[in-house]
Amino acid sequence: MSPRDVVLHDLTMKEAARAASGKRVDLLIIADLVEPGAKVLDVGSGDGELLELLATTRGCDARGIEISRAGVNAGVARGLAVIQGDADIDLADYPDDAFDYVILSQTLQATRRPKWVLEQMLRVGRRVIVSIPNFGFWRVRLDLLLNGRMPSTENLPYSWYDTPNIHFCTIRDFVALVDEVGARIEHATALNGYGQKVRLNLPWAVWNLLGEQAVFLLSRGE
Amino acid sequence: MSESETVNDPNPTDAGGQERPVGPGRAYEALARAQADFPQSELVRFGPERSLTLDAGVTLGPFQIAYQTYGTLNADKSNAILICHALSGDQHAANIHPVTGKPGWWETLIGPGKPIDTTRFFVISSNVLGGCLGTTGPSSINPATGAPYGLDLPVVTIRDMVRAQAMLVDHLGIDRLLAVVGGSMGGMQVLQWAVSYPERVFAAMPMAAAARHSAQNIAFHEVGRQAVMADPDWRGGRYLLEGTSPRRGLAVARMAAHITYMSDGSLHRKFGRRLQDRDGRTFSFDADFQVESYLRHQGEAFVDRFDANSYLYVTRAMDYFDLAGDYGGVLANAFKGTKTRFCLVSFTSDWLFPTSDSRAVVHALNAAGASVSFAEIESDKGHDAFLLDEPELTAITRGFLDSAARTLGVA
Numbered sequence: 088m089s090p091r092d093v094v095l096h097d098l099t100m101k102e103a104a105r106a107a108s109g110k111r112v113d114l115l116i117i118a119d120l121v122e123p124g125a126k127v128l129d130v131g132s133g134d135g136e137l138l139e140l141l142a143t144t145r146g147c148d149a150r151g152i153e154i155s156r157a158g159v160n161a162g163v164a165r166g167l168a169v170i171q172g173d174a175d176i177d178l179a180d181y182p183d184d185a186f187d188y189v190i191l192s193q194t195l196q197a198t199r200r201p202k203w204v205l206e207q208m209l210r211v212g213r214r215v216i217v218s219i220p221n222f223g224f225w226r227v228r229l230d231l232l233l234n235g236r237m238p239s240t241e242n243l244p245y246s247w248y249d250t251p252n253i254h255f256c257t258i259r260d261f262v263a264l265v266d267e268v269g270a271r272i273e274h275a276t277a278l279n280g281y282g283q284k285v286r287l288n289l290p291w292a293v294w295n296l297l298g299e300q301a302v303f304l305l306s307r308g309e
Numbered sequence: 310m311s312e313s314e315t316v317n318d319p320n321p322t323d324a325g326g327q328e329r330p331v332g333p334g335r336a337y338e339a340l341a342r343a344q345a346d347f348p349q350s351e352l353v354r355f356g357p358e359r360s361l362t363l364d365a366g367v368t369l370g371p372f373q374i375a376y377q378t379y380g381t382l383n384a385d386k387s388n389a390i391l392i393c394h395a396l397s398g399d400q401h402a403a404n405i406h407p408v409t410g411k412p413g414w415w416e417t418l419i420g421p422g423k424p425i426d427t428t429r430f431f432v433i434s435s436n437v438l439g440g441c442l443g444t445t446g447p448s449s450i451n452p453a454t455g456a457p458y459g460l461d462l463p464v465v466t467i468r469d470m471v472r473a474q475a476m477l478v479d480h481l482g483i484d485r486l487l488a489v490v491g492g493s494m495g496g497m498q499v500l501q502w503a504v505s506y507p508e509r510v511f512a513a514m515p516m517a518a519a520a521r522h523s524a525q526n527i528a529f530h531e532v533g534r535q536a537v538m539a540d541p542d543w544r545g546g547r548y549l550l551e552g553t554s555p556r557r558g559l560a561v562a563r564m565a566a567h568i569t570y571m572s573d574g575s576l577h578r579k580f581g582r583r584l585q586d587r588d589g590r591t592f593s594f595d596a597d598f599q600v601e602s603y604l605r606h607q608g609e610a611f612v613d614r615f616d617a618n619s620y621l622y623v624t625r626a627m628d629y630f631d632l633a634g635d636y637g638g639v640l641a642n643a644f645k646g647t648k649t650r651f652c653l654v655s656f657t658s659d660w661l662f663p664t665s666d667s668r669a670v671v672h673a674l675n676a677a678g679a680s681v682s683f684a685e686i687e688s689d690k691g692h693d694a695f696l697l698d699e700p701e702l703t704a705i706t707r708g709f710l711d712s713a714a715r716t717l718g719v720a
Contacts, residue, residue, distance in 0.1 A: 148680070156685060163652060163682045164704040166712025170671055170683035180672045 112282040113218045114140060116302045117190060120216055120274060121145050125187035128152070128212065130174045130204075131194030135162030138169070152177060175199045178207035186212040193300070195219055195261075196252040206268050215270070215305040223257030223295040226280060240299075258295040265305060274304035337613035338554060341408045341441070345457075345616065346450050348375040348436070348443025349407040350400055353480050361438075361473060364466040364629075371452060374477045375443025376400050376435035379419065380427035382483070388719045389483045390425055390710070391474065392434040393491030393498035395696075396623055397563075397615055399442040402434040403427070408614045417698045424707035429719065430487065437498075438473045439465045439622035447618035448549060459618060460546035467494070467630045471501045478509070485509050488713055490706075492516035492695035493662060494623070497630050500670065503651070504632060504643045512713035514706065516654040516695040519666035520640050520673070521631035526661060529569055530624040533562030537617045546618055559617040560608030567607045572658035572691035576600060633673075640673035650680040652709040654702060656694040657687050682709060 114137045121127060123145045129137050132151025135158075141147040151169040153159045162169035170177075174191070175198050189212030191204070196219060198204045208215045220243055221227075230238035237247040245252065256264070258277065265272055277285040277298030285297045294301065353374050355361075360370020377400045382389060392402050392415065403419040405412060419425040425432055436444035439462070451458040478486065489502045489510050496518020503513040522530075537543055540558025544551045568576075580600040584590070587597065596602040636642035651674055655667040664685050674681040686701045688694040695702065 150680065156687060159682075160684045160686070160701050160705060163684050164701075164708035166708045166715070168650065168680045168682045170675075170681055171685055172671075172683075177672075177675075180675045182676055182678065185675075185678055 111136070112278060113192060113300055113302055116276055116278075116284075117192060117216050117218060118145060120302070120304050121147060121188050121190075123147070126185075127188045127190060128181070128186045129190045129192070130178065130208065131191060131197070132162060132167075132169055133158050135165050135167040135169060137190065137192060138162065138167045139165060142167070174204050178204060178211060181207075181211040183210055184213060188212050188214045188216055190216045192216075192218045193220060196255050198254065201254050201256075202264060202268065205264065205270070209268065209270055209305065209307050213306070214273070216302065217261070217305065218300060218302040219256065219258070219261055220252075220300050221258045221277070221295065221298045222255040223259060224280070224299045225296045226299070228296075258298055258301050259291050261301070261303070262291055265303070269308040270305045271308045272303055273306055275301060277301045335554075337408060338556075341614045341616070342448065342549075344375075344408060344442045345446065345448040346443075348400075350375040350377055350436070350443050352376075352443060353477060355476060359476070361469065361476075363463050363469045365463045365469075367463045369438075369445065369463060369465075372438070372445035372473070373443070373449075374435050374438075374445075374473055376433060376477060377402065377404060378434070379403050379432040380430050382431040382481070383719070386483050387485070387487060387717050388429065388714070389431045389433060389478075389481070389486050390488045390490060391478065391486050391502070392419065392425070392432060393474075393489065393495035393502075394434065394437065395491070395493040395495050396566075396627065397611065397620075398495070399440060400434045400436040400444075401442070403432070406614075409610075414696060417696070418703065418706055424703055424710060425490065426710075429714065430710075433478070433481065435474055435477055437470045437494075437623065437626075439470070439619060439626060441616035441619035444473070446616065447546070447622055448616040457549040459549065462618075462622065464625055464629075465622060466626050467497045467501050468505065470626065471498055471505055474498070474502070475506060475509070485511060487717060487719060488512040488514060488710055490514040490516075490710075491518075493518060493692065494627050496662075497522075497627065497632075500632055501630075503647065503649045507647045507649055510649045511717060512650050512652070512709065514652045514654070514709060515667075515670070516702075517656060517659050517662045517667075517692055518653075518670075519662050520633060520643075520670050522627050522629075523666070526569075527628045529566065529661075530628055532565055533624060534621050536561040536565070537620060540617075543617060546621075548617070554612075555617045556612045559612045559615065559620060560605075562620060563611040563615075564604040564608040567604060569661045570691055570693040572660065572689055574658055574689040575691055578689065579603075640669065641676035644674055644677035644679055647674075647677060647679050650682075650713065652682040652684075652705065654683075654695070654705060655685045656690070656692070656699075657685060658689045659692045659694065661692040 118140045126148045129151040132153045138149040138151050141149040152172040159169050159171040189208040195201050227238040277294040278300050280299045357370045360368040402415040403413040421428045436442045439446045441448050447458045447462045489499045491499045496515030499513050499515040503510050537558040540555035542553035543555035583599045585599045585602040633640040653667045655664040671683045
């Protein structure tokens with residue numbers, strides 16, 4: 088599969104305006120992938136930024152799981168439906184097809200069992216949206232090549248010994264995992280180092296270089 | 310009032326059991342007794358034609374419910390919040406208590422501008438069935454005999470309490486409650502409300518609660534009951550008729566229970582091994598330690614305002630609580646199809662209703678597809694934390710209720 092097979096859409100003026108208002112660009116892209124009024128579970132919902140975006144701009148029934156107590160309490164205090172829980176364990180409690188979308192933004196690399204988490208998400212949600220930081224991004228590769236130290240970027244500022252990100256992957260690694268769990272990529276977007284979409288219809292290998300992060304919309308393969 | 314109304318006493322070390330006389334004692338007790346039939350509260354009486362069918366398989370009627378309200382019911386009756394009190398609480402959640410003269414037990418959360426905002430919401434707080442502050446309980450007069458029920462009152466359950474509350478809500482002309490909120494046994498009632506009357510509860514907020522009482526908690530309650538019943542002044546439950554009062558037994562029950570409401574950390578922080586008004590050990594069984602003195606005070610203060618038989622009935626109701634029991638042991642089935650939105654809260658140092666209890670409810674709600682929030686709040690104050698000024702609890706309660714009110718268009 089190449090990016091040519093999936094729908095790409097341009098960064099609209101509306102999105103650009105919202106991006107300028109300080110929202111994380113990947114969250115804006117995710118929000119636009121979600122159909123209005125959908126029932127959504129955000130796994131690793133942080134302080135509830137995406138949940139609020141989904142509830143206010145898309146009219147979604149949006150719920151979150153977040154592992155940090157501070158994040159949960161901030162979210163609940165904002166009137167959002169957030170529970171304290173661990174994606175590595177608690178996804179098992181949800182029934183099949185409980186949600187229209189299950190979202191994992193910038194969190195897959197921090198789970199202990201990424202493959203299990205992805206499988207559970209595909210079971211619980213009819214569609215799955217995953218955004219990942221791309222460890223194959225050219226600047227990361229260059230950093231490792233030139234400095235010989237584990238890369239640390241603005242997006243990934245941790246040192247190797249205290250990073251919560253224990254399962255890094257590249258865009259190509261993730262695409263391979265999607266194949267392995269039998270899911271289908273319905274849509275993919277890569278963002279370059281400036282938070283802009285990589286718009287060219289190029290092979291994954293190029294996205295893998297130019298994309299600092301990527302957003303995927305997945306469905307169960309038949 | 311609360312499970313431990315003076316746990317946040319600014320100066321607990323002054324509370325000497327032996328050293329300082331505690332209140333007028335029996336005078337308070339007499340005042341409290343009078344509340345059983347003639348409470349200083351709103352009162353609704355249900356005649357024999359509106360009797361309650363209890364889980365015990367018998368009917369209770371006539372009976373009465375004593376309650377307080379705060380704020381004003383709006384025109385479309387959409388702003389009512391029901392408060393459910395804990396084991397030793399009562400309806401006086403946000404007003405000066407008529408017996409003790411102390412502030413309401415939940416004034417941290419209820420009041421003008423507070424999360425349960427009495428300028429926006431119509432707040433209802435009733436005494437539970439089996440209680441002793443005006444709702445029918447063992448110290449109420451049995452109309453069939455003209456004497457206090459004592460142990461002739463049928464054993465009541467959490468569900469019976471909730472049935473009675475639903476009749477009160479009917480009486481007030483309210484179809485659907487904006488929210489039902491409560492902690493500990495109050496949280497059990499909240500969960501029961503959501504299961505018994507899902508369409509009447511828009512939002513449910515059980516704090517420091519569980520869907521069933523654990524073996525350990527039943528065990529503690531049994532110790533308390535045995536302490537009451539071992540007091541010769543209990544007289545087989547007929548102490549009101551015989552003019553005695555099992556003060557010592559009930560005080561011991563309260564002392565033991567009070568320990569379970571706190572945590573090792575909070576006891577250590579408040580008292581450590583400090584001595585009470587003395588320079589050294591007395592080599593006697595006096596209350597040498599501040600913690601002993603504090604507990605004695607707690608026991609004494611409690612018996613002034615609480616009926617011993619009520620303590621038996623209400624602890625029993627908690628012990629019998631097992632929400633999944635009627636659903637083949639599968640808690641998720643109790644919540645099947647619910648539209649109620651839930652917000653559960655637990656506290657890190659609560660070992661009586663630990664986080665795992667709340668989490669079990671959250672798992673069941675998730676399995677049922679319900680809308681649920683769950684926050685564990687960091688606190689060293691143990692189970693009683695829900696009654697205390699915890700900023701995160703305040704923020705969460707405000708956020709959850711604001712969101713519910715917004716959704717229902719409550720101004």
